[in-house]
Amino acid sequence: MGILLGAIADDFTGATDLANTLVKEGMKVVQTIGVPKDDAYTEGVDAVVVALKTRTAPVNEAVELSLAALRWLQAHGAQQVVFKYCSTFDSTKQGNIGPVADALRAAMGAGCSIVCPAFPENERTIYQGHLFVGGVPLHESSMKDHPLTPMRDSSLIRLMSQQSRAEVGLVPHKTVAKGADAVSHAIKALETAGNGYAVVDALSDDDLRIIGDAARDHKLVTGGSGVATGLPENFRKKGLLGSTTETDTPRVKGRELVLAGSCSTATRQQIALAKEKWPTRKIVVDRIAKGEDVAGDLAEWALAQHDEAPVLIYASADPEEVREIQSVYGVERAGAMVEQVMGALAVRLNASGFSRLVVAGGETSGAVVSALGVGSLRIGPEIAPGVPWSQSIGTRPLALALKSGNFGGPDFFEEAFAVIR
Structure with a gap:
């Protein structure tokens, strides 16, 4: 028998977030980096999460990669597919959430599909179709200043309607x-009325379990990791899934490294706290632009630090500094320069004994994991809501914690390493 549940995530941290949810609900999960090229990932596995780097990719590329992931998942038996995007609906008016969801719906022949990025444990809730972050509407949160996907509206109905060709309705909390x-019944009524998507309110984990139960016969479910909370139980009721699964803590020795590229408020707070305790250096974009060997210099510095303390290297900055950098170099070039350095740093330092890595930020995680040549990850224990440790499969042993920029408390970095020491 093939896998039960397949998932397509639009960035690497989102993929580990979803995989973490499924593991906590009793599934054996493997996360692949990109569309797998073989069948080695499916033996003894209940769910496969395919991590893509499509959140800010050109729309056509995002659609093409997502459809390739879908074909692989279907070929390996997936009975249901989750399209996972950020719990803050990170996107632009052009996409990529709407176009990818449209393409998946069409390819699967799916009916009215759920839209639910809620993650109450991390204070992402939906009420009357509006997304709230930390108790305030999305467009009033720090996401309004995101350097790549600034969110200036909190209505998921409007946001999805701007991107999708389908009509979007609401299933209210009542x-x-x-x-x-x-x-x-409400989703079926919306489908009869011509809607392709149903934004479903959720204020609590209990709501998410209700939504998961309601989606038991849906071919496609879309949303954040929270929307998958109730899905494993549907397979359990059919006798296809056991009650529990063991979670293995990565058993990887080596030095500890944090690479932070996220400019979120949470990550900047985490950096500020870690700077008081650990050796720290900041990546200077101007130096990269001048052609200096920034990765080489930082790697040499990191190797010279005391090997008992973690090392922190970051590119994170406040919104004003980010805007200034982008005004000089452009959004895409500025991001690409930082990602290239982060990837090169990860490769050089890993080769020199840094094998326990915490990476903050979706784009940064994508750059680091791709540069390291990691093909798949076995999901381990949770560090904080939405962030587990994972261990590389089939390559040089690596313990990786890929953190969405907005997740974790101020002392997250220290907590992360405490889990595997």
Whole structure:
């Protein structure tokens, strides 16, 4: 028998976030980096999460890669597919959430599909179709200043409608409170009325379990990692999934490194705290632009530090500094320069004994994991909501914690290493 659940994530940290959710719900999960090229990932596995780097890619490229992932998952038995995007709906008016969801729906012949990026444990909730972050509307949160995907609206109906060719309706919280059957009937009613998507309110984990139950017969489910909370139980009720699964802590020895590229408020707070305790250096974009060997210099510095303390290298900056850098070099070039250095640093330092890596930020995680040539990850224990440790499969042993920029408390970096020491 093939895998039960397949997932397509639009960035690497989002993929580990979703994989973490599924592991906590009793599934054996492997996360692949890109579309797999063989069948080695499926033996004894309940779910495969395909991590793509498509959140800010050109729309056509995002669609093409997502459809390739879908074909692989379907060929390996996936009975249901989750399209996972950020719990803050990171996107632009052009995409890529809407176009990718449209393409997946069409390829699968799916009906009205759920849109639910809620993650209550990390204070992402949906009420009357509006997304709230930390108790304030999305467009009033720090996401309004995101350097790549500034979010200036909190209405998921409007946001999805701008990107998708389909009509978008709402299943309000008063319906969710009535249970899974009420949610199912509401979605069917929206489908009959011509809607391709149903934004579903969620204020708690109980709501997410109700939504998961309502989605038991859906071919495609879209949302954040939270929307998958109730999906494993559907397979369990069919006798296809056991009650528990063991989670292995990565058993990887080596020096400890944090690479941070996220400019989120949470990550900047984490950096500020870590700077008081650990050796720290900042990546200077101007030096990269001048052609200096920034990666080489930083690697030499890192190797010279005391080997008992983690080393922190970051490119994170406040919104004003980011805007200034982007005004000089352009958004794409500025990001590409930093990602190239982060990837080169990871390769050089890993070759010299740094084998326990925490990476903050989706784009940074993509650059680092790709540069290291990691093909797949076995998901381990949770560090904080939405962030697990993982261990590379089939390559040089690596312990990796890929953190969404917005996740984790101020002392997240220290907590992460405490888990595997």
